[in-house]
Amino acid sequence: xxxxxxxxxxxxxxxxxxxxxxxxxxxxxxxxxxxxxxxxxxxxxxxxxxxxxxxxxxxxxxxxxxxxxxxxxxxxxxxxxxxxxxxxxxxxxxxxxxxxxxxxxxxxxxxxxxxxxxxxxxxxxxxxxxxxxxxxxxxxxxxxxxxxxxxxxxxxxxxxxxxxxxxxxxxxxxxxxxxxxxxxxxxxxxxxxxxxxxxxxxxxxxxxxxxxxxxxxxxxxxxxxxxxxxxxxxxxxxxxxxxxxxxxxxxxxxxxxxxxxxxxxxxxxxxxxxxxxxxxxxxxxxxxxxxxxxxxxxxxxxxxxxxxxxxxxxxxxxxxxxxxxxxxxxxxxxxxxxxxxxxxxxxxxxxxxxxxxxxxxxxxxxxxxxxxxxxxxxxxxxxxxxxxxxxxxxxxxxxxxxxxxxxxxxxxxxxxxxxxxxxxxxxxxxxxxxxxxxxxxxxxxxxxxxxxxxxxxxxxxxxxxxxxxxxxxxxxxxxxxxxxxxxxxxxxxxxxxxxxxxxxxxxxxxxxxxxxxxxxxxxxxxxxxxxxxxxxxxxxxxxxxxxxxxxxxxxxxxxxxxxxxxxxxxxxxxxxxxxxxxxxxxxxxxxxxxxxxxxxxxxxxxxxxxxxxxxxx
Amino acid sequence: xxxxxxxxxxxxxxxxxxxxxxxxxxxxxxxxxxxxxxxxxxxxxxxxxxxxxxxxxxxxxxxxxxxxxxxxxxxxxxxxxxxxxxxxxxxxxxxxxxxxxxxxxxxxxxxxxxxxxxxxxxxxxxxxxxxxxxxxxxxxxxxxxxxxxxxxxxxxxxxxxxxxxxxxxxxxxxxxxxxxxxxxxxxxxxxxxxxxxxxxxxxxxxxxxxxxxxxxxxxxxxxxxxxxxxxxxxxxxxxxxxxxxxxxxxxxxxxxxxxxxxxxxxxxxxxxxxxxxxxxxxxxxxxxxxxxxxxxxxxxxxxxxxxxxxxxxxxxxxxxxxxxxxxxxxxxxxxxxxxxxxxxxxxx
Numbered sequence: 001x002x003x004x005x006x007x008x009x010x011x012x013x014x015x016x017x018x019x020x021x022x023x024x025x026x027x028x029x030x031x032x033x034x035x036x037x038x039x040x041x042x043x044x045x046x047x048x049x050x051x052x053x054x055x056x057x058x059x060x061x062x063x064x065x066x067x068x069x070x071x072x073x074x075x076x077x078x079x080x081x082x083x084x085x086x087x088x089x090x091x092x093x094x095x096x097x098x099x100x101x102x103x104x105x106x107x108x109x110x111x112x113x114x115x116x117x118x119x120x121x122x123x124x125x126x127x128x129x130x131x132x133x134x135x136x137x138x139x140x141x142x143x144x145x146x147x148x149x150x151x152x153x154x155x156x157x158x159x160x161x162x163x164x165x166x167x168x169x170x171x172x173x174x175x176x177x178x179x180x181x182x183x184x185x186x187x188x189x190x191x192x193x194x195x196x197x198x199x200x201x202x203x204x205x206x207x208x209x210x211x212x213x214x215x216x217x218x219x220x221x222x223x224x225x226x227x228x229x230x231x232x233x234x235x236x237x238x239x240x241x242x243x244x245x246x247x248x249x250x251x252x253x254x255x256x257x258x259x260x261x262x263x264x265x266x267x268x269x270x271x272x273x274x275x276x277x278x279x280x281x282x283x284x285x286x287x288x289x290x291x292x293x294x295x296x297x298x299x300x301x302x303x304x305x306x307x308x309x310x311x312x313x314x315x316x317x318x319x320x321x322x323x324x325x326x327x328x329x330x331x332x333x334x335x336x337x338x339x340x341x342x343x344x345x346x347x348x349x350x351x352x353x354x355x356x357x358x359x360x361x362x363x364x365x366x367x368x369x370x371x372x373x374x375x376x377x378x379x380x381x382x383x384x385x386x387x388x389x390x391x392x393x394x395x396x397x398x399x400x401x402x403x404x405x406x407x408x409x410x411x412x413x414x415x416x417x418x419x420x421x422x423x424x425x426x427x428x429x430x431x432x433x434x435x436x437x438x439x440x441x442x443x444x445x446x447x448x449x450x451x452x453x454x455x456x457x458x459x460x461x462x463x464x465x466x467x468x469x470x471x472x473x474x475x476x477x478x479x480x481x482x483x484x485x486x487x488x489x490x491x492x493x494x495x496x497x498x499x500x501x502x503x504x505x506x507x508x509x510x511x512x513x514x515x516x517x518x519x520x521x522x523x524x525x526x527x528x529x530x531x532x533x534x535x536x537x538x539x540x541x542x543x544x545x546x547x548x549x550x551x552x553x554x555x556x557x558x559x560x561x562x563x564x565x566x567x568x569x570x571x572x573x574x575x576x577x578x579x580x581x582x583x584x585x586x587x588x589x590x591x592x593x594x595x596x597x598x599x600x601x602x603x604x605x606x607x608x609x610x611x612x613x614x615x616x617x
Numbered sequence: 618x619x620x621x622x623x624x625x626x627x628x629x630x631x632x633x634x635x636x637x638x639x640x641x642x643x644x645x646x647x648x649x650x651x652x653x654x655x656x657x658x659x660x661x662x663x664x665x666x667x668x669x670x671x672x673x674x675x676x677x678x679x680x681x682x683x684x685x686x687x688x689x690x691x692x693x694x695x696x697x698x699x700x701x702x703x704x705x706x707x708x709x710x711x712x713x714x715x716x717x718x719x720x721x722x723x724x725x726x727x728x729x730x731x732x733x734x735x736x737x738x739x740x741x742x743x744x745x746x747x748x749x750x751x752x753x754x755x756x757x758x759x760x761x762x763x764x765x766x767x768x769x770x771x772x773x774x775x776x777x778x779x780x781x782x783x784x785x786x787x788x789x790x791x792x793x794x795x796x797x798x799x800x801x802x803x804x805x806x807x808x809x810x811x812x813x814x815x816x817x818x819x820x821x822x823x824x825x826x827x828x829x830x831x832x833x834x835x836x837x838x839x840x841x842x843x844x845x846x847x848x849x850x851x852x853x854x855x856x857x858x859x860x861x862x863x864x865x866x867x868x869x870x871x872x873x874x875x876x877x878x879x880x881x882x883x884x885x886x887x888x889x890x891x892x893x894x895x896x897x898x899x900x901x902x903x904x905x906x907x908x909x910x911x912x913x914x915x916x917x918x919x920x921x922x923x924x925x926x927x928x929x930x931x932x933x934x935x936x937x938x939x940x941x942x943x944x945x946x947x948x949x950x951x952x953x954x955x956x957x958x959x960x961x962x963x964x965x
Contacts, residue, residue: 207688207727254663255689257712257729304755343754519932552662553956555935559679600662601689 018349032151032185032229033124034100034241034273036284041330041358042128043368044390044404046438046451048487050125054502057530057541057571059164059587059610060172060193061221062117062125064222066145067527068543068569070127071506072484073550074114075521078252079605080197080219080435081117082263088129088453089510089522090142091460094410094430098136098146100241102288105139107310107338108457110413116247116265117147120162120174121223124148129485130453131434134356134372139456141408141432142481147324149241151185151229159617166587166610168332170195185229186342190317194220197252199605202595206256210226214603216260216300217252221245237275244268250300254601262300266293284318308342310414330358332374338414345418352378352411366394370404380417381429384409400440408432412473416461422472430475433458449487456480479519481510496536503529517556524549525564537575539585552555552600565596567604573612622866632910634688639729646702647720649680653921654704654962655928656694659954664694664708665955666722671922671965673941673950681706684722690715695764697962700740700769704964707735707747714738719964731765739789741810743769746794748784749777759783760802764794764808778813780806790830790853797825797837804808805837805851819856821849827873827882832891838873838882846870848880850899861891864900872918881925883915888946904946912936919961924949928958 016153031206033039038047048070060065063083066072075092076083084092093110096103097117119125125147132140156178164172176189197217204212223245230238247265271288293309317333336352356374363369370390376383386407436453459475488503505527510519518524526547532541546566553560573585586609593607642963645651652670661666666681677683691708698705704719705728713733714728740746746766752758762784779892784806785798793816794808804818805825825839833853840846846868848861863870872883878891887902906927907913913930919938920926924941931937939958941950 209723255691255711255713255729257727257732258692258710259712259733298752298754302752302755304752304757306754554932554937559934560936 005459011372012506032153032237032239033148034239034271035098035146035148035612037344037358038098038126038128038146040328041135041360041372042132043360044370044392044402045132045436046126046129046402046440046449046485046487048504050119050127052123053532054530055119055122055125057532057543058116058569059162059612060170061115062119063114065119065125066114066127068530068545069502069504070528071129071487071504071508071513071526072127072143072145073521073523073526073547074598076115076602078117078214078598078602079199080195080217081249081252082113084111085114085142086522087142088455088485088506089479089483089508089519090432090455090457091519093413094137094141094391094432094457096132096136096139096144098144098147099243099269100486101286102269102271102290103137103139103290104267104269104290106292106413107312107340108292108294108308108342108414110139110410110416111232113247113265115219115249116221116245118174118193118221118223118245120176121189121225121243122147123150129451130436131388131406131408131432131455132376133386134406135358137354137374137376138411138429140408141410141430141434141455149187149225149227149338151180151187151227151239152183152227153180153185153231155182156180160614162612162614164610164612167589167608168195168197168199168605170197170610172612180229183231184340185227187225187227187232189223189225191223192220193222194218199608201603202593202606204603212256214258214605215248215253219247219249221247227610235277237273239271239273239275240264241271241273242269250603259298260300262297264295264297267291280322281321282320284316284320286314286316286318288312288314288316290314308340308414309346310338310340312336312338326362329361330360332356332358340414340418342414344420345414345423346420348414348418350378350380352376352380365393368392373422381411381427383411383429384431398441398443400442402438402440403436405433405435405593408434410461412461412554413508416473422463424473427461427473428459430457430459430461445492446490447488451485452483453485454480454482478513479510480513481508481519481522483508483510498532498534500532501529503527513555515554518551518552520551520554520556523550523564537577539571539573542568542570562597562599567592567594567596568592571610581616583616584612585614619805619959626763638708644718645686646816647718647722649722650720651965652963654680654697654924654960654964655917655926655952655954656697656706656960656962657937658693658695658916658957658959660712660956661692663690663692664957665690665956666694666697666706667952668722668793668940669683669939669941669950669952676952678936680722680953681717684717685724688711688715688724695735696737696960698738698740699962699964700745703769704962705738705745707738709734709736709750714745726772728767728772728774729871733763735765736785737787738767739741739787739794740769741789741792744775744810745769746787746789746808748787748796750784755820762798764796766813772789776786776813778808778815780808780815782806786828788828788830788835790833790835791881793853795830795835797828799826801822805835807856817856819851819858821851821858822847825849826871829873833876836868836873836875836880840869840871844868846884848873848882861896861898863898866900867898872915873921874918876920879920881918881920883918886914888918888927888942903944904942906940906942906948908936917958917960920944920965921961921963926961928954928960930957930959933957 097112129143132144162174174191202214204503274285290312295305319329353394354376358372361369372388376387391406392402394400402617410430434455440453441448457479460477491500510522527546530543549564573588576582648901655667657665668680692710695709696707706715712732716726734750736748751761783798783801796806803823822840828837835851837849846863870884887905891898916930919926927940939952
């Protein structure tokens with residue numbers, strides 16, 4: 001019952017703040033982005049943008065920032081451990097993560113572990129609900145997450161160093177430097193997040209009566225970023241985006257007697273992009289090289305490990321033609337070659353070519369229509385024709401409506417196809433048809449976005465034990481997922497005081513069509529709220545996360561659930577008056593010290609602390 | 618609905634408890650005397666144990682959780698063995714053996730060091746012998762399995778016997794241990810408990826999945842990927858071997874269980890029986906059960922008390938079913954147990 005209470009409270013709260021009025025103008029700096037499609041061809045879907053000030057409220061790994069500010073549900077195997085997402089009731093491999101326009105979901109398991117990414121490495125983090133396979137390819141079913149580096153060609157020299165120190169010997173060090181003029185734009189940075197992560201399990205004792213701790217949970221995530229842009233003239237740019245990261249984590253135990261294992265990940269992502277605009281033509285030529293690797297140590301005291309590596313080359317040609325003031329046509333050609341090698345799946349290569357056409361028709365200034373179609377050619381699976389069709393109408397200043405339908409897919413991964421033994425080379429891609437309708441109300445400084453969606457997914461890949469106990473993937477299940485999302489933003493300035501409120505709520509039904517049961521690890525309810533107040537040099541922030549219960553078994557056994565939980569964090573920071581460029585702050589995480597589990601037996605930390613200092617020069 | 622169900626359970630247990638204290642004080646040793654424990658393997662978030670009384674009416678879906686609230690039984694529970702008034706529950710994924718009173722199921726201790734993916738155990742003279750699969754991968758994956766010798770007075774692993782091979786199921790006869798493993802071992806390993814040393818092994822062929830000893834003969838059911846399934850009989854006094862090759866249609870047979878003068882086994886969702894002395898098996902099934910599971914058919918199987926017990930793996934993500942049949946194949950009981958039920962352990 002509690003989740004209903006929370007929802008009604010939320011509605012009540014929402015109706016209160018909508019009445020508030022004030023003017024605030026947000027000026028956007030002209031920046032060059034790599035993920036151009038998100039700007040040009042995603043106007044008929046809902047996008048949440050997390051700006052620097054929101055991202056800086058939750059330091060460290062990306063799971064935190066997204067968990068407290070979006071409708072995404074995270075299945076986190078303990079603090080800092082493997083973290084996978086369920087977006088709009090879909091599985092972890094049905095949310096595509098897009099790095100500067102390139103899909104970086106694992107070729108091996110199809111998903112992204114959000115605790116291998118550091119939120120402050122990016123200056124743009126955006127979450128788009130709904131299908132996007134026409135533009136972004138495999139896995140863009142529940143939604144897409146866009147991580148980007150924006151370049152600007154103005155005279156800037158800026159350096160930022162941030163250092164966090166907190167409970168359980170958690171330390172984050174971040175450096176970001178921007179050096180640009182009207183010809184060159186460069187950004188360099190690195191981040192290092194680490195934690196001993198040996199927190200106490202509140203009120204939890206082992207059979208001998210000893211206090212329990214999070215054992216074998218230490219982690220370390222290091223990332224290096226470099227972006228260089230060169231502007232030949234107003235019409236031609238060359239850009240290089242590069243990132244490498246490695247993650248070294250032990251895997252926390254459910255009980256002390258378990259084997260102590262370790263998991264290492266390495267990623268490198270490189271993208272070279274040439275952009276040229278002539279008359280009504282704009283062309284992007286991109287080439288990318290992405291590598292991904294893991295090493296799993298069954299016993300972290302021994303050198304033996306199992307591994308997997310994939311290297312992917314991508315070449316893209318992207319031609320845009322502005323026929324007239326109303327019609328923009330975009331043709332995309334892409335070639336993708338992946339070579340994979342692993343102790344579990346041998347040595348395999350796969351080639352995928354694809355062709356897509358996108359069109360945007362602005363019937364009037366306030367009425368935009370988008371259409372897209374994509375087809376892939378590959379020997380590995382039968383590829384369906386994908387499409388998307390959307391419309392956005394903004395005829396009244398305070399109201400906008402968006403509608404979108406699309407056909408999306410997810411291709412089988414290396415593990416699905418080639419795992420020894422069990423891999424099934426005859427798998428089909430998962431296929432999803434979806435529709436959504438969004439109403440956006442903006443009144444002065446309040447905006448309320450309400451989205452309903454429906455997603456019908458067939459041929460869902462699932463690993464099930466076969467003969468002789470060997471697990472094998474099958475295209476078994478059909479799922480229908482539908483729900484409502486509500487986003488609310490409000491801000492108000494009174495003299496030197498500034499208030500900002502951001503809230504999200506998602507109601508999700510995701511059912512196995514055969515059994516009519518809710519998919520496990522999909523909550524019916526999730527809500528977040530954050531309220532920020534600043535006065536002169538002081539900033540105060542309070543955020544609340546509510547995760548409704550989830551079933552842990554496919555039969556929706558009411559005894560096998562992860563109970564709902566609410567976690568609140570607060571932070572205060574202050575710009576030091578002596579040195580104008582130093583900010584110091586402190587954060588209390590789980591301020592009320594609630595005991596909760598993120599997954600079965602995965603007890604999360606009680607009240608804990610973090611202090612930070614930011615130098616800008 | 619849920620509350621009322623709980624109340625019914627509470628009241629019925631209160632009633633049963635009072636019955637037993639009033640009338641059967643000298644007979645019943647606890648709530649779980651005279652019945653069968655059904656082990657539910659579970660998954661990486663833990664397994665469970667169900668209980669069915671011999672009267673076929675008392676049933677409790679999660680015995681361990683009910684008797685030991687707040688304790689974690691462990692991941693992938695694999696096997697139960699008994700000694701005296703104690704039951705030992707092996708949770709392979711957590712390297713732990715939970716020691717409980719076999720009649721009350723209250724936790725007494727945990728054996729939680731010296732084990733590495735423990736699988737099955739037997740007891741002799743106050744010592745438990747438990748196979749440990751140890752590492753699965755790596756250079757030593759197939760040679761580092763061992764038998765842990767546990768002193769049941771202290772619940773500590775006191776020594777190990779290295780096997781230099783893979784190990785899974787284990788049985789005891791006299792002072793000898795017999796060990797098989799279906800994936801990487803085509804031999805029956807023989808270990809002498811008094812010398813704590815390996816003796817010469819007996820080759821029975823690949824994929825030996827189940828075994829039992831009766832009257833000085835070890836019966837091993839082996840179902841290789843290629844070729845017919847066979848029952849290999851090893852005469853323990855001289856390790857001489859003879860075979861009964863099963864008809865080709867019974868390829869993939871498993872779950873050998875000797876009861877009375879019959880050898881029972883399964884193939885697909887069917888149960889077969891042959892006379893222990895027969896030189897050939899009939900292709901006609903005793904009976905076939907209907908499984909809702911495509912992939913977990915006959916995940917657990919036992920013949921005891923003139924009944925045939927079948928556990929169905931289901932989808933390994935939901936509570937699944939166990940069935941009790943008469944020896945002639947009449948369904949007597951259908952139960953909803955836990956996730957991935959894999960075995961039956963009779964308490965008396």
